[in-house]
Amino acid sequence: MKVINDICALVLLLCFYCRLSVSSAAFHLVTNAGHTSVDIGASAKLELVDKVCYLGDMVSVDGDADAAVEARIRIGWNKFRQLVPLLTNTDVSLIMRGRMYSSCVRSSMSHGSETWPVRKENEVALQQAEMRMVRWTCGIKLKDRFPSKELRERLGIDDSIGITAEQAALVWACAVKRR
Secondary structure, X not given: OHHHHHHHHHHHHHHHHOOOOOOOOOOEEEEEOOEEEEEOOOOOEEEEOOXXXXXXXXXXXXXXXXXXXXXXXXXHHHHHHHHHHHHOXXXXXXXXXXXXXXXXXXXXXXXXXXXXXXXXXXXXXXXXXXXXXXXHHHOOOHHXXXXXHHHHHHHOOOOOHHHHHHHHHHHHHHHHHHO
């Protein structure tokens, strides 16, 4: 019953911000075959979902960052694939390829990471995706057994993406606290 009351309160708040004139008695919760929606009257229904893309970031009901991290890794791979001809070109120095990787791919992967409640699994997933891209850029296979730190140094990348995301979160938290 508490969940239904919370949903009703959220629907009223949404209606207020969308400037819909809806009285509290004008909507009810409808559940059909696993799909839950809220009927707000005037032939309008709101579907309740587990996760939604809001301002380019995935927001999930349970409040964790799993969906956001998966989406950002996917976006990072898309950017990387667009730049593969430049990032794997042996005529371009490793330092320049590293700068290109950091400015295009890494920044798209870490965008919005300052607001994520990152768990260890999320950090590991980001680091694994980054190291696959770094190895591909350097032309090194996993079986060659090069240390990650050495590959990052070759490209001129300072820290792993997990540490960078952690630092961004701390800077963001300090900025919010100052307000």
